[in-house]
Amino acid sequence: MYGLYHRQYALRHAGPGADETMAGTHERMRHRMTAAIYTTVLGKRYGRRWALRDCSLALPAGRVAALVGPNGAGKTTLLQLAVGLTDPTCGQIAIFGDPPRTHPTHVLPRIGFVAQDQPLYRRFTVADMLTVGRKLNPRWDDGLARTRLSRLGIPLDRKVAALSGGQQAQVALVLALAKRPDLLLLDEPVAALDPLARREFLHTLTEAAADDGRTVLLSSHIVADLERVCDYLIILAAARVQLAGDIASLLAQHARLVGPHRAAEPVALDCTVIQATHDGERATLLVRDAGRVLPPSWQRYDVLLEELVLAYLGQQGRDSHTPAQEHDREVRA
Amino acid sequence: MIWLTWRQQRLEALIGGVILALFAALVLKTGLDLHAAYQSTGVAACIARQARDAQCQAIENAFQNSPFQDLSNLFYWFNFLPLVFGALLAAPVALELEQGTHRLAWTQSSTRLRWTAVKLGLLLVAAVLVGLTLTALLSWWHGPLDQVRPRLEAQAFDFEGLVPIAYTVFAVTLGLAVGTVLRRAIPAMGLTLTVFVALRLWLEGMRKHYVPPIAATFPAGTIQTHLSALDWVVDAGWKDHLGRVIDDATVWRLCTAVHGQGLDFACIQRQGIVRYAVYQPADRFWAFQGIESAIFLGLATSLVAFTMWWMRYRVT
Numbered sequence: 001m002y003g004l005y006h007r008q009y010a011l012r013h014a015g016p017g018a019d020e021t022m023a024g025t026h027e028r029m030r031h032r033m034t035a036a037i038y039t040t041v042l043g044k045r046y047g048r049r050w051a052l053r054d055c056s057l058a059l060p061a062g063r064v065a066a067l068v069g070p071n072g073a074g075k076t077t078l079l080q081l082a083v084g085l086t087d088p089t090c091g092q093i094a095i096f097g098d099p100p101r102t103h104p105t106h107v108l109p110r111i112g113f114v115a116q117d118q119p120l121y122r123r124f125t126v127a128d129m130l131t132v133g134r135k136l137n138p139r140w141d142d143g144l145a146r147t148r149l150s151r152l153g154i155p156l157d158r159k160v161a162a163l164s165g166g167q168q169a170q171v172a173l174v175l176a177l178a179k180r181p182d183l184l185l186l187d188e189p190v191a192a193l194d195p196l197a198r199r200e201f202l203h204t205l206t207e208a209a210a211d212d213g214r215t216v217l218l219s220s221h222i223v224a225d226l227e228r229v230c231d232y233l234i235i236l237a238a239a240r241v242q243l244a245g246d247i248a249s250l251l252a253q254h255a256r257l258v259g260p261h262r263a264a265e266p267v268a269l270d271c272t273v274i275q276a277t278h279d280g281e282r283a284t285l286l287v288r289d290a291g292r293v294l295p296p297s298w299q300r301y302d303v304l305l306e307e308l309v310l311a312y313l314g315q316q317g318r319d320s321h322t323p324a325q326e327h328d329r330e331v332r333a
Numbered sequence: 334m335i336w337l338t339w340r341q342q343r344l345e346a347l348i349g350g351v352i353l354a355l356f357a358a359l360v361l362k363t364g365l366d367l368h369a370a371y372q373s374t375g376v377a378a379c380i381a382r383q384a385r386d387a388q389c390q391a392i393e394n395a396f397q398n399s400p401f402q403d404l405s406n407l408f409y410w411f412n413f414l415p416l417v418f419g420a421l422l423a424a425p426v427a428l429e430l431e432q433g434t435h436r437l438a439w440t441q442s443s444t445r446l447r448w449t450a451v452k453l454g455l456l457l458v459a460a461v462l463v464g465l466t467l468t469a470l471l472s473w474w475h476g477p478l479d480q481v482r483p484r485l486e487a488q489a490f491d492f493e494g495l496v497p498i499a500y501t502v503f504a505v506t507l508g509l510a511v512g513t514v515l516r517r518a519i520p521a522m523g524l525t526l527t528v529f530v531a532l533r534l535w536l537e538g539m540r541k542h543y544v545p546p547i548a549a550t551f552p553a554g555t556i557q558t559h560l561s562a563l564d565w566v567v568d569a570g571w572k573d574h575l576g577r578v579i580d581d582a583t584v585w586r587l588c589t590a591v592h593g594q595g596l597d598f599a600c601i602q603r604q605g606i607v608r609y610a611v612y613q614p615a616d617r618f619w620a621f622q623g624i625e626s627a628i629f630l631g632l633a634t635s636l637v638a639f640t641m642w643w644m645r646y647r648v649t
Contacts, residue, residue, distance in 0.1 A: 083440050086649040104444045113440035119433040121341065128340060135336055136441035172437075179442070 035094075036061045036183050036215035037082055042091035044077050051077040053239045055091070059217060059232065061182075063246075064209045066226035067219040068309050069236035075219035076116055078236065079187045082217070083113045095183060109139055112176030116187040118169050122161040126154060126171060130178075137179050145178035148204070166197025170204060177208050184208065186218035190225055202229055223306045233305070235312045242312045247305060254308055257285045259298030267298060275311040286311040334443065334451040341429070345421045346459075352417065353463065357470055364474040367401050371477035374399075380480045393481045393562070405478060405488055411471065412491055416529050418463045419504025420522050422456045427512025427521045430648065449644045453509065453637060460505040464498030471497065484618050485565035487537055494622040499629035504529055506636035513643050536628065541567045543624045544617060550609045553601040563615035574605025 037059040044052045052074035059065055067075050080086045081093050084100030084107060093099060100107040120129060126149065134140045149156065152174075154167050163171065169189060176184060189205070190198040206229050209216045217234075220226055226233075233250060235243040243250065254274070257267060261283040268276070270291040277284050286303060294300060303311075339346075371377050376396045379389035429435050439445040471492035479489055490496070507529060512521040546567050551559050560566065571579050588600035613621070 080649055085436060085439060087646070105442075108440065108444070109442040111440065113436075115433060115436040115440070117433065119437045121434055121437075122432070123344070124340065131340075132337055132438075133441070136334070136438075136443055138442055175437075 034061060035059060035096075036063070037093070037095060037217065038097075039081075039093045040091050042078075042081065042093050043089050044074075044081060044086065045089040050239045052081070052236075055236075055241050057234060057241055057244045059215065059234070059244075061096075061215050062213050063232040064216040064230045065218075065232035065234055066223075066230040067217055067234045067236060068221065068223060068226065068313075069219075070221060070313060073236040074239045075236055076187055079113070079185050079217070079219060082183075082185055083111050084108070109137065109179070110182040112179045112181030112184045114169075114172045114176050114184075114186045114189055117192065118172035118189070120160045120168055120172060120175075122159075124160050125157055126160065126163070127156040129160060129171060129175060130156070133175050133178055139180050141178045141180050144180070145174050148174045148177070152200075152204070164197070166193050166200065169193055169197065169201055173201065173204060173208075182214060184214060184216045184218075186216070188219055188221075190220065190222065198225065205229060223309050227305050233309075235309060237313050237315070242315060243308075250308065251303060251305065254286065254288050254303045255290045256301040256303050256307070257287055257290060257294065257298055258301065259283060259295065263295055263297060267295065275314055334448060335455065337438070338452055338455050342422070342425045345425055349418055349421045349463070352421075353466060356411075356414065357466070360470045360474050363401075363404055364470075367404075367474065367477055370396070370399065370401065371480075376477065376481065397478075397481050401478065405475070408471070408474070408492070409488055411467075412533070414467060415464070415497065415500035415504045416526060418460065418501055419508045419529070420525065422459055422463075422505045423508025423512055423525070424518050424522065426452060426456075426509055427516065427518040430513065430516040431518055435648065446641075446645060449641055453640065456505055456509065457502060457637070460502045461498055464501035467501065468493060468495070468497040479563075481562060483563050483565040483615060485613050485615065485621060487540075490540075490618075490621070491537075494619065495626040496622055496629070499626040499633070500533070503629040503633045503636075506633040506640070510636040510640045510643070513640050513648065516648075536625065540621065540625065541565075541613060543621055544613070546611045546613050548609065548611045550607045553596070553606065553608050554598045556608050556610060560610060560612060561615055565613040565615070566610055567613060568611040570609060572607050572609050578609075579606070 035058040037057070039058075040056050042052060042055040043050060055074075055078065067078065069075050077086070081088055082095060082100060084104050087101055095107045096110060098106040100111075121132070124132070130142065130145050130149075133145065134142055146156070149171070152167070152170050154163065154171060160168065160171065169192075173186070173189065176186075186205075190201055193201060202225060205216070205218070208214070209229065216230075218226070218230070227247075231247055233243065233245065233247050234241060259267065259282070261278045261281050264276070264278070264283040264285065268285060268287075272288040273285050274288060275286040286307065290300065374396050375389075375392050379392055429438070435445075435448075438448055472494065475484075475489050475493055479493075482489070484490065484493065491500075504525070508521065508525045511524050511528070512518065515521045515524065549559065550572060556569075571581070571584050573579050584596065584601065584606060587604055587606075588597045590597040
């Protein structure tokens with residue numbers, strides 16, 4: 001939140017450049033209203049442990065975003081904050097401009113949420129689950145739910161407890177989709193599924209995400225799955241946002257530089273090094289914003305999404321302010 | 334929301350219904366016998382003409398010591414019924430939190446506050462209905478016995494009037510509060526049982542102090558003319574001419590009748606020994622019912638408020 005601080009400072013000391021700052025503030029306001037999820041220095045503490053900290057991000061509407069991070073990185077906490085299951089300890093979160101905790105009646109109908117392990121009433125039949133959805137949601141689309149379930153071959157009269165894990169996940173997703181949500185939040189939806197069920201689930205999800213203007217945020221620690229579905233990436237590690245942005249631009253901004261180890265220093269000075277490894281004489285740097293001109297002995301390669309994610313996750317021990325904060329400002333500008 | 338609550342708890346509702354039906358059948362069957370015996374033994378006639386003669390006394394004593402007294406003692410186990418129904422009503426909520434399905438319910442379009450309010454409301458209504466059934470059946474059952482023995486004593490008091498409703502409501506709210514905090518159904522049941530039984534036993538011991546009891550002394554052999562059989566005697570014994578409490582053995586040693594049968598009342602009077610009794614008069618029944626119900630319903634109210642608060646702020 002250095003950005004906000006600087007702007008307030010500038011406003012108070014209106015001098016050269018103040019107009020521009022005002023424009024920036026309005027831009028931010030507009031952004032806040034239109035972003036599907038907008039957080040400012042959001043934090044959640046359980047006892048003495050911060051589950052999420054200094055989280056400032058704006059997820060633009062219409063994106064299919066992956067929330068990636070190791071277990072305990074704060075993914076579930078962020079999703080629970082978004083749907084209002086828990087209160088922030090500090091900072092703010094807004095869903096399409098409304099804070100979920102204080103305006104649940106605005107926010108809840110617009111969110112389809114599938115919690116971790118896809119909780120369903122095990123004693124209910126699938127048809128009973130649809131009745132739950134119909135009775136609790138004014139925007140409920142029963143036809144959509146039934147069509148999807150019959151296409152998946154899930155019988156309505158079957159007890160939930162008798163369904164396979166994959167089928168339960170599908171039912172949970174159908175329940176969320178039949179709300180016709182503007183924002184779909186999925187917490188580790190495929191973690192417990194076998195590869196086949198995982199593929200089928202992601203297929204349903206991709207179809208659903210294609211619906212006009214729908215925003216999707218799904219958390220996972222399996223990167224390969226996300227690449228097919230998502231166009232936006234948020235990396236959480238050690239309770240903080242390490243990186244967030246459009247996947248294509250992120251991949252374009254990063255590069256893998258390979259060259260002689262002894263010449264690594266001057267190359268590293270010219271860019272932000274995310275990860276550096278060396279194998280004897282050869283050094284490999286995963287960098288951001290590499291200079292255009294490289295020393296002759298160096299070569300540049302494109303990075304893969306998985307590589308990028310692993311590099312940022314490997315960073316978690318370091319003070320992680322720099323890349324995330326820098327990027328943060330950029331996302332909002 | 335009402336449909337959801339019903340659909341979630343209908344198995345428990347069915348179990349509860351079966352238990353209630355078995356209970357009602359047992360109470361009705363034995364109760365009809367009891368009421369018939371009340372008429373046939375002549376107790377009813379004695380009570381009707383308020384006769385205090387020896388014959389009626391004998392009839393009433395016989396009635397009190399009939400097998401119905403044993404049955405009444407057996408019925409004491411019905412003290413656990415409010416707890417059983419409390420657990421049946423509250424357990425599904427603890428189970429919901431344990432299995433995490435509340436995250437499904439709370440992320441539909443209506444708020445968790447509404448969910449909590451509807452659930453608690455329905456469960457409290459159910460608890461009151463169960464309590465009403467318990468007190469209606471058991472008050473009727475105890476009716477004849479209440480004519481010959483103190484209604485303030487636990488074996489009648491615990492099952493009549495308002496307290497069965499208060500106990501049931503309290504048991505449900507306790508189960509809900511504990512279940513909400515622990516979020517585990519089985520440990521929550523255990524803790525609910527412990528707290529409920531401990532509190533009931535403790536208050537049962539405290540009951541005689543709700544209103545200061547009356548202390549009185551009478552000349553020996555006249556206690557029956559001063560106290561009704563329906564008054565609840567908390568403590569009774571002998572006092573010597575200095576007002577010190579003395580035990581039965583001392584009195585017998587001093588004043589056994591010449592023929593060795595019974596006490597010599599003239600001797601007792603000469604020694605300055607008197608009978609004393611500390612008692613709660615029978616007409617305090619409803620006052621005591623009001624006090625005990627107020628205690629449990631007051632606790633229940635606090636527990637409901639606590640549960641609402643905890644659901645709102647502490648459950649994720």
